[in-house]
Amino acid sequence: xxxxxxxxxxxxxxxxxxxxxxxxxxxxxxxxxxxxxxxxxxxxxxxxxxxxxxxxxxxxxxxxxxxxxxxxxxxxxxxxxxxxxxxxxxxxxxxxxxxxxxxxxxxxxxxxxxxxxxxxxxxxxxxxxxxxxxxxxxxxxxxxxxxxxxxxxxxxxxxxxxxxxxxxxxxxxxxxxxxxxxxxxxxxxxxxxxxxxxxxxxxxxxxxxxxxxxxxxxxxxxxxxxxxxxxxxxxxxxxxxxxxxxxxxxxxxxxxxxxxxxxxxxxxxxxxxxxxxxxxxxxxxxxxxxxxxxxxxxxxxxxxxxxxxxxxxxxxxxxxxxxxxxxxxxxxxxxxxxxxxxxxxxxxxxxxxxx
Numbered sequence: 475x476x477x478x479x480x481x482x483x484x485x486x487x488x489x490x491x492x493x494x495x496x497x498x499x500x501x502x503x504x505x506x507x508x509x510x511x512x513x514x515x516x517x518x519x520x521x522x523x524x525x526x527x528x529x530x531x532x533x534x535x536x537x538x539x540x541x542x543x544x545x546x547x548x549x550x551x552x553x554x555x556x557x558x559x560x561x562x563x564x565x566x567x568x569x570x571x572x573x574x575x576x577x578x579x580x581x582x583x584x585x586x587x588x589x590x591x592x593x594x595x596x597x598x599x600x601x602x603x604x605x606x607x608x609x610x611x612x613x614x615x616x617x618x619x620x621x622x623x624x625x626x627x628x629x630x631x632x633x634x635x636x637x638x639x640x641x642x643x644x645x646x647x648x649x650x651x652x653x654x655x656x657x658x659x660x661x662x663x664x665x666x667x668x669x670x671x672x673x674x675x676x677x678x679x680x681x682x683x684x685x686x687x688x689x690x691x692x693x694x695x696x697x698x699x700x701x702x703x704x705x706x707x708x709x710x711x712x713x714x715x716x717x718x719x720x721x722x723x724x725x726x727x728x729x730x731x732x733x734x735x736x737x738x739x740x741x742x743x744x745x746x747x748x749x750x751x752x753x754x755x756x757x758x759x760x761x762x763x764x765x766x767x768x769x770x771x772x773x774x775x776x777x778x779x780x781x782x783x784x785x786x787x788x789x790x791x792x793x794x795x796x797x798x799x800x801x802x803x804x805x806x807x808x809x810x811x812x813x814x815x816x817x818x819x820x821x822x823x824x825x826x827x828x829x
Contacts, residue, residue, distance in 0.1 A: 563590070613635060702777050
């Protein structure tokens with residue numbers, strides 16, 4: 475189990491969905507913690523490291539797969555929060571907690587070079603032929619950095635290069651063969667996706683990031699259910715609800731607290747300082763989320779089913795649970811049903827799916 479891993483650093487690993495101008499890769503940094511002297515270190519067994527890494531990667535892959543159409547198909551609805559993206563993620567051995575380094579090097583074969591891990595479905599990177607396993611060598615003939623800060627340095631390198639262009643030349647190493655590709659940039663909703671390492675069934679959106687807890691990922695049995703929660707959090711960000719509810723800093727602190735593999739559980743006490751979203755904001759997010767779902771090819775009717783499922787398992791009376799922050803009410807159900815009828819009519823008449 476992740477919570478049994480002996481942590482000697484506080485590891486904060488972003489699981490951002492796609493490469494973008496302002497955030498190239500899934501950034502991961504470690505902040506050292508003072509250790510007690512003369513206490514022998516307990517080494518994590520390799521099998522534990524591999525298990526933890528396997529669970530982490532499986533959760534990341536699931537979020538990327540489910541979120542991809544929501545991000546790519548909804549750039550018009552994300553308004554000013556859409557950006558041109560390259561359409562893949564890349565990591566090196568420094569992208570994971572130091573405690574998992576042996577498993578990362580043996581299982582993933584990662585070194586100091588940036589390697590493509592996921593390619594966004596429907597992106598320019600997929601159309602250009604980028605593949606998982608490709609090692610990034612250069613962008614516009616400028617060598618890409620290596621080492622512990624490779625992701626942040628690559629982001630700074632890319633920022634000016636992605637301006638005022640529709641595509642960008644990249645060289646990758648595939649096996650022993652260098653390959654030059656031209657990647658069309660993909661307009662998509664530019665939010666980073668984070669995994670919160672906590673058993674509580676919850677999700678958060680601070681205006682630029684979206685976090686789904688491991689408890690929520692485990693609870694949601696189907697990808698369609700996960701798509702509903704992701705769409706709702708995207709909608710909250712697009713509608714700037716964290717800001718309008720004056721909770722941006724509090725939500726951001728909660729996300730930061732749950733990024734380490736072994737988070738500070740004090741952040742989970744009660745609601746963690748968070749207030750329930752207003753009824754108006756939740757209804758607005760429901761409606762926009764249903765359009766996001768429909769445009770991405772998901773069934774918007776799953777919104778009501780998913781909320782009913784969470785509410786049955788976790789009543790509003792429980793603290794620090796999704797329903798405590800987003801109470802399920804008859805008014806929300808009625809609003810969702812009205813939005814569903816509206817979307818079905820537009821689909822039947824082949825009208826644009828715009829809220």
